[in-house]
Amino acid sequence: MWLTVFLVRRVAATLRYVAMSVLIVDDHPSFRATARVLLESEGFDVVGEAEDGSSALEAVAALHPQIVLLDVQLPDLDGFEVAARLAELNGAAPAVILTSSRDRADFGTLVEESGARGFVPKAELSGAALLSLLN
Amino acid sequence: MRLLRTALWPVALLAGLGAFALILTSEHEQTPLMTGVLTLLVGWSFAISGLVAWSRRPANFFGALMVAAGLAWFVRAVVAADNAFAFTLGQILQYLVFGILVHLLLAYPRGALESRLARVLVVAAYLEVTIVQLVYLLFERPRAPGCSGCPPNQILLSKNPAVADGILFASRMGGIAIAALVAWIYTRRWRDATPAARRVLGPVLATGLLATALTTIWLVASSVDEDAGRYAFWATMTGLALVPLAFLAGLLRSRLALANVGQLVVSLGQTARPGELRDAIAQALGDPSVKLAYWLPESESWVRIDGRRLPSLASPDGRNVATIVERNGERVAAIVHDAFLHEDPELLDAVVAAAGLALENEQRLAALTQSEARLRAIIDALPDLMFRVSRDGTYLAVKAERTGDLVVPPDQLIGRNVRDILPREIAGPLLNCIEEALEQGAARTVEYEYELELEGFPRFFEARIVPGGEHEVVMLVRDFTERHNSELERQQLQAELRERLEELQASRARMVEAGDNERRRLERNLHDGAQQRLVSLSLSLRLAHAKLADPEAARTILDGASQELAAALEELRELARGIHPAVLTDRGLGPALETLVGRTPLPVEVETNLEERLPEQIEAAAYYVVSESLANVAKYANASSARVSISRENGAAIVEVADDGIGGADPTLGSGLRGLVDRVEALAGRLEVESVPGRGTQIRAEIPCE
Numbered sequence: 001m002w003l004t005v006f007l008v009r010r011v012a013a014t015l016r017y018v019a020m021s022v023l024i025v026d027d028h029p030s031f032r033a034t035a036r037v038l039l040e041s042e043g044f045d046v047v048g049e050a051e052d053g054s055s056a057l058e059a060v061a062a063l064h065p066q067i068v069l070l071d072v073q074l075p076d077l078d079g080f081e082v083a084a085r086l087a088e089l090n091g092a093a094p095a096v097i098l099t100s101s102r103d104r105a106d107f108g109t110l111v112e113e114s115g116a117r118g119f120v121p122k123a124e125l126s127g128a129a130l131l132s133l134l135n
Numbered sequence: 136m137r138l139l140r141t142a143l144w145p146v147a148l149l150a151g152l153g154a155f156a157l158i159l160t161s162e163h164e165q166t167p168l169m170t171g172v173l174t175l176l177v178g179w180s181f182a183i184s185g186l187v188a189w190s191r192r193p194a195n196f197f198g199a200l201m202v203a204a205g206l207a208w209f210v211r212a213v214v215a216a217d218n219a220f221a222f223t224l225g226q227i228l229q230y231l232v233f234g235i236l237v238h239l240l241l242a243y244p245r246g247a248l249e250s251r252l253a254r255v256l257v258v259a260a261y262l263e264v265t266i267v268q269l270v271y272l273l274f275e276r277p278r279a280p281g282c283s284g285c286p287p288n289q290i291l292l293s294k295n296p297a298v299a300d301g302i303l304f305a306s307r308m309g310g311i312a313i314a315a316l317v318a319w320i321y322t323r324r325w326r327d328a329t330p331a332a333r334r335v336l337g338p339v340l341a342t343g344l345l346a347t348a349l350t351t352i353w354l355v356a357s358s359v360d361e362d363a364g365r366y367a368f369w370a371t372m373t374g375l376a377l378v379p380l381a382f383l384a385g386l387l388r389s390r391l392a393l394a395n396v397g398q399l400v401v402s403l404g405q406t407a408r409p410g411e412l413r414d415a416i417a418q419a420l421g422d423p424s425v426k427l428a429y430w431l432p433e434s435e436s437w438v439r440i441d442g443r444r445l446p447s448l449a450s451p452d453g454r455n456v457a458t459i460v461e462r463n464g465e466r467v468a469a470i471v472h473d474a475f476l477h478e479d480p481e482l483l484d485a486v487v488a489a490a491g492l493a494l495e496n497e498q499r500l501a502a503l504t505q506s507e508a509r510l511r512a513i514i515d516a517l518p519d520l521m522f523r524v525s526r527d528g529t530y531l532a533v534k535a536e537r538t539g540d541l542v543v544p545p546d547q548l549i550g551r552n553v554r555d556i557l558p559r560e561i562a563g564p565l566l567n568c569i570e571e572a573l574e575q576g577a578a579r580t581v582e583y584e585y586e587l588e589l590e591g592f593p594r595f596f597e598a599r600i601v602p603g604g605e606h607e608v609v610m611l612v613r614d615f616t617e618r619h620n621s622e623l624e625r626q627q628l629q630a631e632l633r634e635r636l637e638e639l640q641a642s643r644a645r646m647v648e649a650g651d652n653e654r655r656r657l658e659r660n661l662h663d664g665a666q667q668r669l670v671s672l673s674l675s676l677r678l679a680h681a682k683l684a685d686p687e688a689a690r691t692i693l694d695g696a697s698q699e700l701a702a703a704l705e706e707l708r709e710l711a712r713g714i715h716p717a718v719l720t721d722r723g724l725g726p727a728l729e730t731l732v733g734r735t736p737l738p739v740e741v742e743t744n745l746e747e748r749l750p751e752q753i754e755a756a757a758y759y760v761v762s763e764s765l766a767n768v769a770k771y772a773n774a775s776s777a778r779v780s781i782s783r784e785n786g787a788a789i790v791e792v793a794d795d796g797i798g799g800a801d802p803t804l805g806s807g808l809r810g811l812v813d814r815v816e817a818l819a820g821r822l823e824v825e826s827v828p829g830r831g832t833q834i835r836a837e838i839p840c841e
Contacts, residue, residue, distance in 0.1 A: 028667045030699065034674040037692075041681060073662070101662065101670045122670040126677070
């Protein structure tokens with residue numbers, strides 16, 4: 001595992017020379033904190049956090065992250081809605097990775113239809129998982 | 136036969152004259168004039184009466200017998216002949232007339248001998264006056280004693296005074312016996328005769344009785360003294376002459392009665408009161424037992440004048456019989472009368488003919504009386520009130536079983552107007568209906584329903600109005616209060632039922648909704664709480680694993696993970712308790728309430744008065760009542776303390792939660808209280824909330840547990 005992380009980090013550094021910027025959107029502070037530590041430790045640049053859909057849209061507009069790690073269940077707009085709106089930002093649209101503590105199968109075809117790059121279960125979150133979805 | 140009767144008139148006349156001449160010219164007749172006149176009188180009276188009776192009733196043998204008696208009487212005069220042979224023949228036949236008289240008296244009035252005794256007596260009488268007389272003459276002296284001038288006996292066989300006297304004595308005794316028996320029969324007949332029979336038979340019975348008595352006296356007297364015998368014989372002859380006269384008198388009386396009948400019936404006319412006609416007919420027939428029966432073709436039955444049915448016309452003993460009266464070929468009535476009146480058919484026919492019209496009138500009256508009685512019975516059988524009301528609304532007649540069904544008693548109703556009796560709002564439409572009914576004519580019925588307060592209760596009536604004449608109606612009023620009330624009750628019951636059903640449906644919907652909400656809440660709690668913490672824990676562990684090279688960083692991460700885990704466990708416990716308190720299942724309501732109170736952020740006093748555990752469902756309901764109530768107290772009541780009491784009274788669990796807070800709770804608003812109401816009512820219990828603003832809230836649940 002660590003080897004994979006190591007390789008990813010090397011490849012990223014080699015190819016882009018800069019770490020990829022990430023916005024974490026989740027209403028649970030504990031998850032946001034853990035995800036930030038995890039992703040930063042794997043070389044991602046966590047540029048910001050948002051606790052609901054609307055503040056997520058604002059953060060994207062302000063921070064222009066390359067990746068948005070977007071929780072499906074949010075207090076106001078749900079993750080699919082936020083993903084759809086982000087997809088409308090032609091050219092400036094970040095890569096959206098949906099995440100949830102629920103199983104992907106619980107959402108049927110919603111993930112594909114949302115315009116997101118993919119879905120990663122919260123318990124399986126890792127930099128490698130994000131990169132594999134991006135590629 | 137008619138020719139014979141016609142011929143007999145001159146025969147009787149000539150025979151009488153001949154006999155009279157023979158007696159007058161007789162040399163040995165001691166009292167020729169007296170005997171001659173009497174012979175003539177008696178003979179003619181029998182012969183003439185007999186011929187009259189015979190021609191009136193040719194089938195009756197009685198008339199012929201009378202004629203025979205008359206002729207035999209003249210034959211007897213031959214004894215006055217001076218010629219010895221004629222004299223002897225006269226002697227043989229001189230008593231034949233008595234045989235015929237016995238026959239005649241016993242055959243009266245029908246001309247036939249109706250009893251065995253009568254037949255025996257007649258045969259005996261005929262034997263005595265013929266054979267015994269003949270035998271007597273065989274032994275008689277040549278000349279009868281006391282008759283010196285009499286011609287000699289031509290058939291004398293042997294003069295034997297002893298035998299002759301013996302025969303004579305026996306013959307007289309026999310004659311006395313026969314006369315006495317005839318007299319006895321006549322007495323009995325008189326005694327047994329009905330008044331009508333006495334009227335018809337009376338004269339003949341009386342004179343017959345007299346004649347037989349005189350005959351007896353004559354027979355006794357002549358055996359004692361010759362002169363006495365002669366006088367007694369004259370008396371007997373006179374008595375016998377009365378019999379046909381009595382018969383004629385009876386006929387005359389019938390004729391007179393006929394005249395009376397016509398007069399009586401005419402005088403009665405059509406104005407006869409019931410019973411008067413019967414009395415008139417009874418008087419005309421001389422039969423007080425007369426009854427009248429009227430034929431009703433419709434019911435094919437005989438009825439009396441009052442319309443009551445008569446089971447049978449004739450009496451079972453046959454003493455009373457019925458003569459049917461017909462008019463124009465139609466049966467009208469029957470006169471039930473004494474059977475003896477058939478002996479007087481002319482009278483009966485005359486009465487029937489004369490009374491026909493009057494009887495026909497009474498027949499109609501009887502039919503009317505009967506149909507009126509039927510109508511009355513129908514009216515009486517109807518439970519409805521009935522009124523006759525004139526066009527202007529005046530009550531003409533009323534029929535009510537209960538005075539309470541009327542606004543005023545019947546005697547105060549008649550003559551008054553509907554407007555004065557009934558409220559205006561009823562009287563008005565009612566008068567319109569009356570007018571409508573009268574305009575529409577007889578075939579139509581107008582119906583009208585109204586409500587009236589009687590005896591302090593509202594009553595509902597429906598009136599049916601039928602024209603009963605040109606200016607009046609018959610109004611049938613039926614009380615349908617009972618039907619109305621039961622319909623009302625039914626509707627109320629139905630509405631109540633519908634309301635309860637709707638309530639039940641709403642309650643079920645709320646319970647389903649509450650269940651769904653609860654599940655949603657649980658899912659959310661699990662997802663947002665324990666699951667998120669476990670996700671973080673998972674990530675932290677992976678991170679710690681990655682930081683193994685940096686022990687300090689790894690420890691920090693693991694410390695955080697440990698706290699996450701503790702928090703996740705606590706949330707799971709809380710959640711489980713929310714689903715169902717384990718302590719309630721394991722330890723019962725008391726300990727469960729203590730736990731609940733322990734978590735409530737204000738002092739709560741608990742009082743339980745239960746000797747044993749309540750049924751599981753009721754325990755749960757009681758727990759949630761307390762739990763929800765205390766939660767509400769903590770959230771909204773702003774109370775300083777609360778009190779919980781659980782008890783069991785009269786087969787029900789009573790749960791009470793009271794606080795000293797601000798009050799003003801509304802069970803119809805909050806979903807929590809509403810859910811409690813549903814939960815309690817699902818167990819057939821009742822939840823009451825009293826929450827006056829400023830006076831705290833009292834919640835009381837009563838749940839039946841037997």
